Amino acid sequence: MPNQGWFTSRVTGHEYVRGILFQVFGDRMMHPRKPRHRANIKVAGTFLLLSIFFVLSNPHARTHQRTIFYPNRACGMAERFVSRADWTSASSNSSAQRTKVLRTETRVSAVSHRELYASWREVIHASSQFSKLYCESFILYSALVQHANAEDRLTKAPLARPRISAKRCAVILALRVLPDTSASGTDSAYWLHKFENTERRLEGLGWKVFSANCTLPRSLSRRASRVPKLSPGVFFPNTERVLYSDVKYLSTISKVEASALARVLLQGTQFGIVQHAVRDEMASEGAHIASQVRQKRPTMVDDVDVMREQIFSLQAALSFEEQRNFAIEGGLHARVLRGNGNSSFLDALWLDEYARGCDRDQIAFFGAAARAGLRRMYPFSCQDRFDRAGVYRSVFDGRFTVTIHCTLSHVLACARSWA
Numbered sequence: 001m002p003n004q005g006w007f008t009s010r011v012t013g014h015e016y017v018r019g020i021l022f023q024v025f026g027d028r029m030m031h032p033r034k035p036r037h038r039a040n041i042k043v044a045g046t047f048l049l050l051s052i053f054f055v056l057s058n059p060h061a062r063t064h065q066r067t068i069f070y071p072n073r074a075c076g077m078a079e080r081f082v083s084r085a086d087w088t089s090a091s092s093n094s095s096a097q098r099t100k101v102l103r104t105e106t107r108v109s110a111v112s113h114r115e116l117y118a119s120w121r122e123v124i125h126a127s128s129q130f131s132k133l134y135c136e137s138f139i140l141y142s143a144l145v146q147h148a149n150a151e152d153r154l155t156k157a158p159l160a161r162p163r164i165s166a167k168r169c170a171v172i173l174a175l176r177v178l179p180d181t182s183a184s185g186t187d188s189a190y191w192l193h194k195f196e197n198t199e200r201r202l203e204g205l206g207w208k209v210f211s212a213n214c215t216l217p218r219s220l221s222r223r224a225s226r227v228p229k230l231s232p233g234v235f236f237p238n239t240e241r242v243l244y245s246d247v248k249y250l251s252t253i254s255k256v257e258a259s260a261l262a263r264v265l266l267q268g269t270q271f272g273i274v275q276h277a278v279r280d281e282m283a284s285e286g287a288h289i290a291s292q293v294r295q296k297r298p299t300m301v302d303d304v305d306v307m308r309e310q311i312f313s314l315q316a317a318l319s320f321e322e323q324r325n326f327a328i329e330g331g332l333h334a335r336v337l338r339g340n341g342n343s344s345f346l347d348a349l350w351l352d353e354y355a356r357g358c359d360r361d362q363i364a365f366f367g368a369a370a371r372a373g374l375r376r377m378y379p380f381s382c383q384d385r386f387d388r389a390g391v392y393r394s395v396f397d398g399r400f401t402v403t404i405h406c407t408l409s410h411v412l413a414c415a416r417s418w419a
Helices: 013-025 035-057 073-084 113-119 121-133 188-204 223-230 247-253 258-266 282-295 304-317 320-325 344-355 361-371 408-418
Strands: 006-011 064-069 138-147 170-177 208-214 241-245 271-275 328-336 374-379 390-394 401-405
Touching (some): 073 258, 073 374, 073 390, 073 408, 113 121, 113 223, 121 170, 121 208, 138 188, 138 223, 138 247, 138 258, 170 188, 170 223, 188 208, 223 344, 223 361, 241 247, 241 258, 247 328, 247 408, 258 271, 258 328, 258 401, 258 408, 282 304, 282 361, 304 361, 320 361, 328 361, 401 408
Parallel strands (some): 138 170, 138 241, 170 208, 271 401
Antiparallel strands (some): 006 064, 241 328, 271 328, 374 390, 390 401
16 A cells, blocks of 8 residues: 555754664664773764764754654545645635735636536536435436537547446536537537447446537637536536546546545545646646647647746746645546535636636636635655655634545545545
8 A cells, every 4th residue: 555644743952862872772772881982882872972062053953853654544634634624714814815916817717617517507506406306316427519629539548437326426517518510510410420420339338418509619619527526516516526537547446346435536625636647836737738738639629829928927926835836637527516615616617727728728727726825734655756745734724624635546546545
């Protein structure tokens, strides 16, 4: 089992020095009894004086952090920390004071929320009723926007039967973006038939599919998928918790029970996600996306220059720590949607930051997390170079907490032990 949690015990400078002496000279140094050890005592005394001088003159050496790991049961250490924490003294500011102000608009900020939401209207109505009738406790869901110019991600990622105890509650929110036949001469019937075949494949595996037809400009077709991804409360207003997965992860997460996976991700907080496995900070993520567009996936973004402009704006507004700490893998996350403590605070910021011009939701998360004022309260020991995973709390609303995990493999291992 991977290392899965930790706490730190504070050791005073005297104890630290005593521990070093014991390791170097053993018990004989600490308790000399015979004359032949006097030479060793003189050397040790000199070393002791030098060590004490170092401890007293260096404030960073006065306290030594000792990390202790807990195998197996540590999967729930963060959850116990959150459940025992005293949030009663945490401030809850007014809506006008709840977020940090960022000046990050770009030239695509005129993207219409109304047009994007209108395309999902039928699906929103059907999924809302479904969540009330059948799935008030938990839903596993993914979003699928099919259009003629989209990347065919389904052919690259194998689909799998969802592993979920509530059999009805594995949902695909699907949007069929049909081409404008008058402008392109493309046969809409052909594409509609192809899209319906994909949905039938999913239903055959046990997914409940809610779908609708629409026409959208090419610039909005890909962005439409972010509406259900970033604002699940609109689609499932009667459901307590949800787990979102990109299509590419559906096969991977089918190895564990979905509600157990959601609990591991959340760890008692309102939002749970995994840190990015390789990106150090926001600029490196942007550079990687730009290289992917040039080499393999030209439709990965609508406009590379717009993405760069957004990154430049965020770099000017965010601290160095915020540009590092909020590098996440956006394809898998869990949320609490109902109750006094829920994810709506961060969900609204994430969608708003994306609509301001962010062409990738991973980039938008940097701005959203910074605006939420997230600060790490309980670090995880991931044994990596990042030092950013852990439990975060908002400085604007102390009741709102987020868990950012070390790795997906760690989360899956915990979910298997909890199922």
